[in-house]
Amino acid sequence: MRIVYYFFFMSMFLAFSGCLDLGPLLFNPDTSITEYLWDENPDNSYFDPEKNYYIKDGEFHYFTLESDHEGQVETIHAVYLGDLETIDSDTVIIYNHGNSYQMDVYYPRAQLLYHAGGKSRYGVLMMDYRGFGLSTGEPSESSLLSDVNSCIQWLKDRGLTEDRMIMYGYSLGSIPSVYLTATPQAMAPHKLMLEAPIGSISTMSSNGSGLSMPSSFFADLFADNIEEIKKVKQDLYWIHGEMDNFLNYTTHGEAIYNNHNSEYKIAVPVSNGDHGDTPFKMGEEKYMNSVYEFIKR
Amino acid sequence: MTKTLPYFFLMIMIACLTDCTPARFVKPLEKNEWAIGANAGGPLIDLFGTKLPVPFSSLYAGYGKTDRLTIHGGLHTTSLAYKTLQLDAGASYLIINSAGSIPGISVNGTLNGMFDFREYNARVYPNLAGNLFWDDKYGRFYCGMENWIDPFKNGVPDNSTYKPWTPAFYLGETLKLNKWEVTFEYKNLAPYTSNRGHVVQYARSGKKGAHGIYLSIQKRFGG
Numbered sequence: 001m002r003i004v005y006y007f008f009f010m011s012m013f014l015a016f017s018g019c020l021d022l023g024p025l026l027f028n029p030d031t032s033i034t035e036y037l038w039d040e041n042p043d044n045s046y047f048d049p050e051k052n053y054y055i056k057d058g059e060f061h062y063f064t065l066e067s068d069h070e071g072q073v074e075t076i077h078a079v080y081l082g083d084l085e086t087i088d089s090d091t092v093i094i095y096n097h098g099n100s101y102q103m104d105v106y107y108p109r110a111q112l113l114y115h116a117g118g119k120s121r122y123g124v125l126m127m128d129y130r131g132f133g134l135s136t137g138e139p140s141e142s143s144l145l146s147d148v149n150s151c152i153q154w155l156k157d158r159g160l161t162e163d164r165m166i167m168y169g170y171s172l173g174s175i176p177s178v179y180l181t182a183t184p185q186a187m188a189p190h191k192l193m194l195e196a197p198i199g200s201i202s203t204m205s206s207n208g209s210g211l212s213m214p215s216s217f218f219a220d221l222f223a224d225n226i227e228e229i230k231k232v233k234q235d236l237y238w239i240h241g242e243m244d245n246f247l248n249y250t251t252h253g254e255a256i257y258n259n260h261n262s263e264y265k266i267a268v269p270v271s272n273g274d275h276g277d278t279p280f281k282m283g284e285e286k287y288m289n290s291v292y293e294f295i296k297r
Numbered sequence: 298m299t300k301t302l303p304y305f306f307l308m309i310m311i312a313c314l315t316d317c318t319p320a321r322f323v324k325p326l327e328k329n330e331w332a333i334g335a336n337a338g339g340p341l342i343d344l345f346g347t348k349l350p351v352p353f354s355s356l357y358a359g360y361g362k363t364d365r366l367t368i369h370g371g372l373h374t375t376s377l378a379y380k381t382l383q384l385d386a387g388a389s390y391l392i393i394n395s396a397g398s399i400p401g402i403s404v405n406g407t408l409n410g411m412f413d414f415r416e417y418n419a420r421v422y423p424n425l426a427g428n429l430f431w432d433d434k435y436g437r438f439y440c441g442m443e444n445w446i447d448p449f450k451n452g453v454p455d456n457s458t459y460k461p462w463t464p465a466f467y468l469g470e471t472l473k474l475n476k477w478e479v480t481f482e483y484k485n486l487a488p489y490t491s492n493r494g495h496v497v498q499y500a501r502s503g504k505k506g507a508h509g510i511y512l513s514i515q516k517r518f519g520g
Contacts (some may be wrong), residue, residue, distance in 0.1 A: 203454045210463050210490050211445065212452030216416040217381045226455050245493050255456035 026172070026201075026221060027139040028100040029132040036062070036077070036104040036133065043101070046280075047108035053284075055081055055111065056120050065154050067130065069146035074130040074137035076147050078154075079103065081114045082123030088159025091295065092123035093166045094189075096148055096173025098276075102133030106170070112284055113168065117292025122166075127151050141175065141221055145185070148176040153186040160187070166295055168193040171247065171275070175223045178256075182231035191295065193237040196244055196275050199252035200224040207251055226255045236265040237294040241273020241281065266294055318355055319482040319511035320467055321369055322389035323403060323428045323439045326361030326517065333358045334478075334515030340486055340507040341500040357385075365391040369407075380414040387424070400429040405443075422447060436478065440468040463487050465509075476517045484509035 039047075047053075061080040066073050082090060093113045097106040103126050114124045129147045130137035137143070155165070167189035169177025174197030181192045198204070201215035201223050215221055229236075240253035247253070249269070257267055268290050270282045279287040319336055326332055337354045357371035366388060373383035387407030395401035405426040412419045428441035445463040453459045469482030488506035492499040499507035 199456070200454055203457055206452075206454055206457050210460060210487055211420075211422060211447050212449040212459065213411075213420065214413070214416070214418045214452065216413045216418050217376075217411060217420075218379065220415055251454070251457045255454065259455065 026099060026141065026219070027129075027131060029128075029139070030101045031131075033102060033133060036079075036102070038104045038107050041104045041107070043105050044108055048111070053108070053111040053115050055114065059083055059120060065150055067143075067147045067150035069130070069140075069143040072137065072143075074147075075135060076127050076130065076150060077103070077134045078125060078127035078151055079107075079110070080123065080125050081110055082120070084158065087123060087155060088161075089164075090123045090160075091121075091164045091166065092125060092155055092160055093168050093193075093295075094148065094151060094155070095124055095126040096144075096167070096169040096177050097126065097128075098171035098173060103128045104133070109170070109279060112279060112288055113291060116288040117296065121292070122295070125151055125155060141223060144172075144176040145179055148180055149185040152180070156187050162187050163190050165189045166191050166193060168195070169197060170195040171198065174198050174225055174256075178225045178228050178232065179223075181234055182228050189234060191235045191237070192232060193239075193291070193294065194253070194256065195239045196241065196247050196278060197225055197238070197253055197256055198223060198247055199226045199255045203248075203251050203255070207248060226259055229256045229260045232260060233262045235263065235294070235297070236260045237268065237291070238265065239268040239270065239278055239282075239287075239290070241270045241275065241278040243272055244275045244278075246275035264297070318357075318371065318373075318385070319469060319480060319484070319513055320405070320426060320428060320439070320441055320443065321357060321371070321387075321407075322359050322367045322405065323430050323441065323469075323471075324395075324401060324432070324437060325365060325367035325389045325391045325403060326359055328361050328364045329519055330361040331358070331518040332360075332515050333518075334513055336480075336511055336513035338482075338509065338511030340509045342507075343500045355383075359389075362388075376411070382412045382414070383409070385409045385424075395430055395432045398431070400431050403428045403430065409445075420449060420452070436473040437471040438469070439471070440466075442466050460490065463490060467509075469511075478513075478515045478517070480511075480513040480515070482509075482511040482513070484511070 059082055061084055064075050064077050067076045095110050097103055110124045110126045114120055114122055116122060128135040129139050129144050131139035165187055167177045167181050174194050181189045201221040205213045205215050205218055238253060238257045240249050242249045270278045273281040335356050339353050353375040355371050355373040359367045359369035361367050368388045370386040376383040385407050389403055389405040392402040407424040409422045409424055423446040424443055426441055426443035428439055430437050430439035443465050447461055450459050465484050465486045467482055467484040469480050471478050471480040486507040486509045491505055492501055492507055493504055501507050
């Protein structure tokens with residue numbers, strides 16, 4: 001019996017002293033950078049060697065803004081591609097990037113969106129969430145929403161209106177995209193676009209373990225896009241690589257798509273796309289056309 | 298090309314909860330004999346191009362209720378540090394003892410209970426195993442099959458496949474030194490389940506299952 005008591009004592013000790021949380025590990029930023037390299041970033045060397053997708057002179061605007069999350073104010077680094085003077089009449093895509101590195105690694109994707117449907121047709125705003133790149137602070141699931149919302153407010157202050165605001169979320173970026181579309185703060189997006197989105201943290205744990213395990217077994221994470229998408233009334237564009245070896249096409253992306261119940265939605269499966277390369281495996285021009293067709297509809 | 302890195306700890310934690318123990322009491326203890334032990338290991342995962350076993354651990358104890366029946370329980374220590382209490386309790390029963398080249402046969406039934414201190418979710422997964430073992434002068438060689446049963450059909454998120462049964466096959470060698478025993482075990486985990494398309498990047502060339510390796514140290518008392 002002594003062993004039983006020992007086990008009980010030890011389990012209680014560990015349970016109540018246990019302070020480890022896997023939540024912050026959802027984020028994988030590179031905190032070593034000292035500057036953004038944009039198209040000079042070696043990770044972007046694969047993209048556009050002929051400079052077909054360059055940003056027009058005067059339409060690259062790197063800036064910072066303040067973001068307040070529950071009283072914690074941090075400096076968010078962001079870039080706006082487009083004409084600052086015409087935000088009050090342009091259609092603007094807010095691009096929310098994935099869980100790793102920093103925004104200049106995602107710069108080619110922003111370039112494609114900027115040129116979708118014709119040269120420099122859309123404005124694109126991309127930011128580093130707090131704790132990513134040069135943005136200060138530590139990221140958390142809920143602070144993603146505050147940081148993206150601060151960027152929406154920045155656009156609103158410059159004349160953007162809801163009918164011209166498009167929300168685009170890739171992977172981790174699908175969390176603020178879906179939540180801020182379902183429950184808007186500064187403004188409600190007109191349309192929602194998701195690339196290789198996270199279905200839910202429970203989907204991750206269930207798929208990974210092979211058992212019906214809730215996410216609370218692993219971390220203080222709440223994201224459940226599969227449920228949250230039910231509140232979204234805006235049109236939905238969903239693109240996902242069918243070979244996605246990280247966030248499964250069926251269990252993550254398609255589950256979100258199926259639960260979207262409003263008037264219009266379009267699925268863009270890319271048969272040979274993996275998690276990080278879907279627009280490029282689809283083909284840049286084809287991808288940009290599909291984006292354009294969805295937005296102009 | 299943008300490449301999302303593995304969610305390192307989240308990944309190994311998810312991998313571990315289901316697969317972090319080797320077979321226990323393949324040959325049951327003798328009557329009134331006690332044993333305590335510790336084990337570490339789990340599925341091999343791909344991490345930054347390197348294949349690593351999940352370094353998770355548990356502590357366990359067993360008691361020989363009769364010469365054939367051993368009751369046992371375990372505490373999964375690493376899970377607990379992450380606010381999930383994972384305990385297992387079960388019994389191992391000797392059907393026949395080994396004799397020369399004739400293997401001994403035992404069966405083992407275990408309930409794996411998990412409870413988190415975040416949202417107070419709880420799960421209990423039964424596990425049934427059958428073992429063959431051969432005693433020799435150095436220790437014991439064994440092999441067997443275990444079966445995880447998932448009774449929580451409604452706990453699976455939309456579009457995820459409910460798998461009521463997940464098997465694993467294993468073989469191991471126990472080296473004995475007086476009352477001490479050291480066991481090395483290999484498991485072929487979930488060989489009928491796809492290992493692609495999710496956050497855990499299992500290190501396996503095929504599209505199904507995972508390799509698992511484990512180390513146990515045990516000491517016996519009394520008897």
